[in-house]
Amino acid sequence: MRDKQEKPLLSVVLPAYNEEASVPRAARVICTLLSGADIRYELIFVDDGSRDGTWAAIQAQIAPYPQVRGVRFSRNFGKEAAIFAGLAQARGDCAVVLDCDLQHPPEKIIEMYRLWEQGFQVVEGVKVSRGKENPLHTLAARTFYSLISNATGIDMSRASDFKLLDRRAVDTLLAMREKNAFFRALSSWIGFSTAQVEFEVQPRLEGESKWSIRSLTRYALVNLTSFSAAPLQLVTLLGVVVFLCSVALGLWSLWQKVSGQALEGFTTVILLQLIIGSILMICLGIIGYYVARIYEEIKDRPRYIVAEECEDRDHDGKAETDL
Ligand code: UDP
Ligand code: MG
Numbered sequence: 001m002r003d004k005q006e007k008p009l010l011s012v013v014l015p016a017y018n019e020e021a022s023v024p025r026a027a028r029v030i031c032t033l034l035s036g037a038d039i040r041y042e043l044i045f046v047d048d049g050s051r052d053g054t055w056a057a058i059q060a061q062i063a064p065y066p067q068v069r070g071v072r073f074s075r076n077f078g079k080e081a082a083i084f085a086g087l088a089q090a091r092g093d094c095a096v097v098l099d100c101d102l103q104h105p106p107e108k109i110i111e112m113y114r115l116w117e118q119g120f121q122v123v124e125g126v127k128v129s130r131g132k133e134n135p136l137h138t139l140a141a142r143t144f145y146s147l148i149s150n151a152t153g154i155d156m157s158r159a160s161d162f163k164l165l166d167r168r169a170v171d172t173l174l175a176m177r178e179k180n181a182f183f184r185a186l187s188s189w190i191g192f193s194t195a196q197v198e199f200e201v202q203p204r205l206e207g208e209s210k211w212s213i214r215s216l217t218r219y220a221l222v223n224l225t226s227f228s229a230a231p232l233q234l235v236t237l238l239g240v241v242v243f244l245c246s247v248a249l250g251l252w253s254l255w256q257k258v259s260g261q262a263l264e265g266f267t268t269v270i271l272l273q274l275i276i277g278s279i280l281m282i283c284l285g286i287i288g289y290y291v292a293r294i295y296e297e298i299k300d301r302p303r304y305i306v307a308e309e310c311e312d313r314d315h316d317g318k319a320e321t322d323l
Contacts, residue, residue, distance in 0.1 A: 008093040010034070010041040010113060013086030015079050016058070016100040017048040021206035023057040026100050030109070031065045037110050043068045045100065046086045049076035055308070062312050069311035073304050081304040083161065083183045087170050089309075096164040097183070098125075103202045104162040111197050112164040121169050121192035125162030128198050144220045151228030154188045162199065163187050179297050182223040225293055232290060235283040242279055246272070 012034075014026055027043060034041045045058040047070060058070040071085055083097050094116050098104040104125060112123040142157070149156045161184050165173070172190050173181075188194070211219075225231065249268065 007040040009091060010039055010109075011086075011090035011092030011095040012041060012043045012109065013046065013083060013090060013095055013097045014043065014100040015046050015048055015082030015086065015097075016050065016054050017076060017079070017082070018050045018052045018054060019100045020050070020053040020057045022101045023054060024061065025205070026102055026106075027061040027065050027068055029102065030106050031067060033106055033110070037113075039110070039113060041067055042090075042092060044086045044089050045070045046082040046089075047072040048079065048082040049073045059310050062310060066312040066315035070309065071306055072308040072310075074307040075305070077304040079161070080181060080183050084174070084181060085304050085306065087165075088174055090170060092167070094164055094166050095170050096162075098162050101204050101206075103204055104160065105199050105202055108162070108197055108199050109164070115195045115197070116164055116166060119193065120195040121166035122187060122190070122194040123164040124188065124194060124196050125160050125199050126158040126196050127160050128158075128200050140216070140220075144224070147224055148185060148227060151224060151230060152185050152189060154185065156185060156188075159184050159188065160199075160201075166192070168192070178226065179301070179303055180222050180226040180293070181303070182226055185223070185227060221289075222293075225289060229290075231286050235286055238279055238283060242276060246276075 012030055016023055019026075023045060027045075030043060031041075043061075043065065045061075045068065047055045047058060049072075055070070055072050058068070058072075061068040062070075069089065071089055073082070073085070086097065087095055094113070096109050096112060098106065098109070108125060112125070115123045145157045145159075165187060169187070169190060169192050172192075173183075173186060176186065249272065253268070
């Protein structure tokens with residue numbers, strides 16, 4: 001491990017997807033800030049398979065800021081994968097994750113770092129407000145967060161990916177083998193002594209949000225099902241409800257037969273077929289979804305593929321060769 005005399009190292013992990021405009025600003029702002037606060041740090045940009053000049057922008061930061069390192073994915077693997085890749089690369093005694101568009105205010109890193117120095121192992125950034133968003137988005141986000149909060153048993157309504165983790169917490173997260181790791185929830189789920197720092201989501205200065213409705217829906221579904229088997233129990237519940245209805249209807253048709261008015265049940269038969277048929281299909285769909293997830297996990301493919309890395313090997317005179 002590190003020399004005891006040496007100041008602790010803070011790794012700053014920044015996932016970047018099509019952020020050529022944000023990267024130089026992020027590097028400048030964060031480096032100035034942390035150097036000013038006399039914190040030893042490294043900056044790890046993870047280029048999540050960007051299609052623009054993000055990788056060139058990251059490489060260009062190494063000359064003015066030798067603390068900068070870059071990892072480039074072979075294609076877009078998503079923000080979660082980028083966060084985990086950044087954490088895997090981190091050499092620090094603690095690591096902080098924040099958005100490269102600086103919607104997570106970098107000044108808060110210092111506040112988080114001081115809390116870490118006091119002994120907190122997980123320092124979570126919690127949103128005071130959600131920033132500017134359209135109302136439909138807010139509604140969808142609320143629904144998703146109330147579902148996931150139920151599933152995890154942790155209040156996630158104000159949670160964000162802006163977190164500082166102690167080395168021990170980072171290693172715990174990295175040891176988890178699940179492919180669809182949901183960083184925001186997992187980093188709370190692991191426990192450890194936790195502190196919170198409130199922040200306001202800043203407006204995005206350049207570029208645009210990478211989320212489409214489709215990608216957000218997918219994100220919500222994947223993360224919900226990776227944390228909760230409740231939808232599967234829903235299947236059983238639906239089965240019970242339908243069974244109760246059929247007992248009632250069965251008794252009713254028997255009564256009709258006994259009292260000699262049996263013929264008119266045709267509508268009921270058709271209705272029943274439709275209802276049961278559709279419920280069965282929904283249930284199969286839900287089960288199928290989980291089977292697909294099991295299939296994904298069992299294939300054991302890597303979460304991401306690194307195509308390239310860059311760093312100033314001479315920086316600090318102690319470039320290490322570990323991964
Ligand atoms: N991001 C990423 N991979 C993706 C999508 C986004 O690494 O597939 C990064 C992005 O570059 C940014 C952060 O994740 O640093 C948050 O993304 P964005 O600003 O688009 O989301 P929002 O702030 O609107 O939630
Ligand atoms: Mg953003």
